[in-house]
Amino acid sequence: MATAFDAFYIRAASRSGGQRFCVHHAPRGLPARGVVLYVHPFAEELNKSRRMAAMASRAMAQAGFAVLQIDLLGCGDSSGELSDAGWSDWIEDALLGADWLMNRYPGLPMWWWGLRAGALVASQAAQMCPRASSLLLWQPALSGKLLLNQFLRLNAAAAGLLDGSAKEAMARSRQALAAGDDVGVAGYRLPAAVAVGLEQAVLQLPERVRTVRWLEVVAREPAELLPASLAQVDKWNADMCDAQTWAVSGPAFWQTQEIEDAPVLVYTTVRALLSPAGLKSGE
Incomplete structure (x- = not known):
């Protein structure tokens, strides 16, 4: 059975104003395990990855997580055009979504989930978040x-x-x-x-983040993370962070000509969230 979801708008309090379109997937089962805020990539990558984000959100909700997808200013179904947006507006929008989740589900662990450029936004917003939280990174841009x-x-x-x-x-x-x-x-x-x-923007580890789950999709077999990604994760682990990595085989769905799915990524993402001690890459 599909997980129920609600679609609604949140009014932005930033200088840009307007409304931000949101989709909320409520957690199944009690007690809820945590909350997850999805920060999307921009331009056409947002449209290409919509289906995968929805699939993963449903899977996370079925596993007991509350998930909020928020369209940033000028993106998707939110107010304005891309030409109206600024990078600082997107940081504020991400914090707006996080506040909504934390108020709706007080006391639960907070996860910032970012894809591509969304990972950069998420990491910067997490730096400004007063609550200790974790990062869930899909194909994160290092720079x-x-x-x-x-x-x-x-x-x-x-x-x-x-x-x-x-x-x-x-x-x-x-x-x-x-x-x-x-x-x-x-x-x-x-x-x-x-x-x-x-x-x-540079992908950095926020001060109050001690847990990172880093996942990449690779077209070839065997699936392996890029050397630059492994180097970044090693650096974070040396800084007393629990950063775990997974590489799965699948299409680069955020940039393929047609809309494509990477179901193994969805499955592995849920496993990563449910494993506080982490799993070795490829398990």
Whole structure:
């Protein structure tokens, strides 16, 4: 039986105002195990990953977690356009969703769940959260600068530009962003207020986070995490953090041409949440 969910809007108190669209999956069974806030990626990656986020939210709720999915300013069904948003607005929106969960379910462990750029937003918001919490990371971006470069390359690739022309196009886009202008990215208008925050963002371990569950989807067999990811996790573990990793085989659903599922990722995510001591990668 499918887990019941509620769809509603929360009014934002930030300078941007407006409403944020939310989907709440209530936990099944008592007592509830914890609360999970999902912070999505942006632009077309948000749309491509909607189905997977919904599948995982239902699975987490069936396992006893309360899950809230919130559309950030200018994204999805929330107020505004992407061009209206700023990186700081997204941090505030993530905190808004966390406050809703913590007020609705007081005293329960808090998980920040981020995919791609959403992992950067989640880690920064968790740094500002007064409650000790944990990170659940799906394909996290280590550096916003690298992620921004990937998005800017999409324009050059879509235009069929050669290597030299592509570099010139990216340089023009960066100049426009530096001047405070919007640039087109994969059919969206990327505002400078988002791009600057994204470029400066680095995945860091928040002070009150001591538990991390890091999951990546890999197309090849055997599935292994990227060396840079392993290095980051080793660094966090050396800082007395319980950071565990899993690599699963599946499609890069956030960027595939058609909407695709990675059911093994959903299953493994629930196992990760239910294992306080952690599991070895690949178990």
